[in-house]
Amino acid sequence: xxxxxxxxxxxxxxxxxxxxxxxxxxxxxxxxxxxxxxxxxxxxxxxxxxxxxxxxxxxxxxxxxxxxxxxxxxxxxxxxxxxxxxxxxxxxxxxxxxxxxxxxxxxxxxxxxxxxxxxxxxxxxxxxxxxxxxxxxxxxxxxxxxxxxxxxxxxxxxxxxxxxxxxxxxxxxxxxxxxxxxxxxxxxxxxxxxxxxxxxxxxxxxxxxxxxxxxxxxxxxxxxxxxxxxxxxxxxxxxxxxxxxxxxxxxxxxxxxxxxxxxxxxxxxxxxxxxxxxxxxxxxxxx
Amino acid sequence: xxxxxxxxxxxxxxxxxxxxxxxxxxxxxxxxxxxxxxxxxxxxxxxxxxxxxxxxxxxxxxxxxxxxxxxxxxxxxxxxxxxxxxxxxxxxxxxxxxxxxxxxxxxxxxxxxxxxxxxxxxxxxxxxxxxxxxxxxxxxxxxxxxxxxxxxxxxxxxxxxxxxxxxxxxxxxxxxxxxxxxxxxxxxxxxxxxxxxxxxxxxxxxxxxxxxxxxxxxxxxxxxxxxxxxxxxxxxxxxxxxxxxxxxxxxxxxxxxxxxxxxxx
Numbered sequence: 001x002x003x004x005x006x007x008x009x010x011x012x013x014x015x016x017x018x019x020x021x022x023x024x025x026x027x028x029x030x031x032x033x034x035x036x037x038x039x040x041x042x043x044x045x046x047x048x049x050x051x052x053x054x055x056x057x058x059x060x061x062x063x064x065x066x067x068x069x070x071x072x073x074x075x076x077x078x079x080x081x082x083x084x085x086x087x088x089x090x091x092x093x094x095x096x097x098x099x100x101x102x103x104x105x106x107x108x109x110x111x112x113x114x115x116x117x118x119x120x121x122x123x124x125x126x127x128x129x130x131x132x133x134x135x136x137x138x139x140x141x142x143x144x145x146x147x148x149x150x151x152x153x154x155x156x157x158x159x160x161x162x163x164x165x166x167x168x169x170x171x172x173x174x175x176x177x178x179x180x181x182x183x184x185x186x187x188x189x190x191x192x193x194x195x196x197x198x199x200x201x202x203x204x205x206x207x208x209x210x211x212x213x214x215x216x217x218x219x220x221x222x223x224x225x226x227x228x229x230x231x232x233x234x235x236x237x238x239x240x241x242x243x244x245x246x247x248x249x250x251x252x253x254x255x256x257x258x259x260x261x262x263x264x265x266x267x268x269x270x271x272x273x274x275x276x277x278x279x280x281x282x283x284x285x286x287x
Numbered sequence: 288x289x290x291x292x293x294x295x296x297x298x299x300x301x302x303x304x305x306x307x308x309x310x311x312x313x314x315x316x317x318x319x320x321x322x323x324x325x326x327x328x329x330x331x332x333x334x335x336x337x338x339x340x341x342x343x344x345x346x347x348x349x350x351x352x353x354x355x356x357x358x359x360x361x362x363x364x365x366x367x368x369x370x371x372x373x374x375x376x377x378x379x380x381x382x383x384x385x386x387x388x389x390x391x392x393x394x395x396x397x398x399x400x401x402x403x404x405x406x407x408x409x410x411x412x413x414x415x416x417x418x419x420x421x422x423x424x425x426x427x428x429x430x431x432x433x434x435x436x437x438x439x440x441x442x443x444x445x446x447x448x449x450x451x452x453x454x455x456x457x458x459x460x461x462x463x464x465x466x467x468x469x470x471x472x473x474x475x476x477x478x479x480x481x482x483x484x485x486x487x488x489x490x491x492x493x494x495x496x497x498x499x500x501x502x503x504x505x506x507x508x509x510x511x512x513x514x515x516x517x518x519x520x521x522x523x524x525x526x527x528x529x530x531x532x533x534x535x536x537x538x539x540x541x542x543x544x545x546x547x548x549x550x551x552x
Contacts, residue, residue: 006380008379015370019430026404029406089291089292089295111489117521121521122304161301225489243396
């Protein structure tokens with residue numbers, strides 16, 4: 001059991017100061033912008049909650065938010081089952097285990113802008129491996145700079161390529177922690193593969209899967225660099241996800257007030273959903 | 288049985304295809320790339336790599352990135368160790384709230400913070416230094432390091448601490464010579480994750496630098512837009528960014544799975 005000790009705060013202090021410096025000051029700047037109007041020259045006027053109202057009512061924000069939820073939903077519904085399936089079919093022991101793990105983790109260690117550039121090169125219609133194959137071998141007309149559907153399929157595939165391994169590695173960590181005795185007992189009982197999965201493997205993977213879903217939710221909801229490099233949000237606005245739209249407003253149009261209000265709303269949504277996952281997770285930790 | 292081993296193989300092939308294409312393209316001349324499709328480099332060239340290794344604007348990009356990533360890893364792990372110890376051993380006022388607040392910083396979209404970060408680090412005179420990027424990346428790396436280390440530390444029984452104190456160890460001596468060595472796998476994994484997330488993050492790194500501490504990503508973006516889209520050069524630069532990650536992951540290969548589970552299995 002943990003003991004009560006208020007002096008523990010001293011251990012936490014360096015972390016607290018460093019993170020607070022990085023989190024609170026920029027956050028206050030954003031809050032500050034979100035309630036003011038500026039016409040340049042560092043002149044600011046009190047605006048109240050006007051920007052929040054404007055953002056919450058704007059069709060543009062609703063559209064970007066809708067695209068964002070669709071994107072996150074799609075990648076979760078593909079990556080989680082796929083990751084579990086791959087983890088289940090991986091070898092548990094032997095020489096190939098570290099090799100598999102290292103190769104699978106590799107995409108996650110590539111800088112995000114390089115991932116974007118790599119997928120750009122990979123999907124170029126006439127000279128990219130995938131683009132050439134689809135256009136000239138299979139004969140589908142594929143060009144993600146023209147066709148919104150192609151652009152969506154490409155960024156979703158890219159994310160599946162980039163992050164499914166996270167789910168695989170987490171599920172795998174859960175699977176290898178199951179003692180052999182459980183499987184032997186299941187065998188004696190004549191349990192089917194499905195029953196073994198449902199009543200032995202899945203419960204053991206529950207905690208790690210929650211971590212996986214939490215991390216995948218947060219990161220996919222904040223995704224910026226890869227789709228920006230790949231499609232720039234286009235064609236049209238079809239792949240303009242929340243972060244991309246935010247940067248367009250803040251740095252493209254330099255509308256600091258609306259951008260700040262949008263940042264806060266955006267952050268609040270991420271926080272709310274993540275908090276739900278987190279409470280689910282810590283509830284498990286206590287049991 | 289055969290069918291089962293096929294799944295990971297097909298998956299790894301799928302992962303390797305875009306990487307293969309990047310590497311293959313880095314050995315092609317720009318003319319060959321633009322002339323049309325070829326599965327293997329027809330005229331194999333190292334010219335792209337030669338350019339990168341001889342042009343200071345290119346290779347300094349890598350040195351800058353490695354410098355701030357290393358600084359960030361050292362800072363993050365050093366401050367996270369005592370904090371994770373506190374979270375794993377003691378109850379104190381606001382501990383749960385603090386832990387969740389730390390995690391929330393992992394959720395903040397980097398795009399939200401780009402502009403305020405620029406202003407903050409300009410105001411304190413750190414703009415365009417390696418330290419600025421190293422400190423900024425603490426925002427998401429410290430929470431992660433605390434989370435991972437806490438997971439590993441709770442696996443160490445409290446009796447270890449108590450025995451050491453009975454034996455007359457002072458706290459710093461116990462922490463440095465007994466406790467940290469007993470979770471060295473966790474320290475390795477935490478360092479690996481800090482390295483990884485600092486290495487792959489480019490938006491803040493680009494925002495906080497101009498010339499002296501410019502990361503490799505900024506150099507790449509410049510090439511992509513200005514020099515007539517030199518794909519071969521871009522591919523070579525991209526290929527080189529994969530190598531540091533591949534090296535560090537080899538060191539923690541036996542702990543990857545446990546590490547990704549934040550030590551919680």
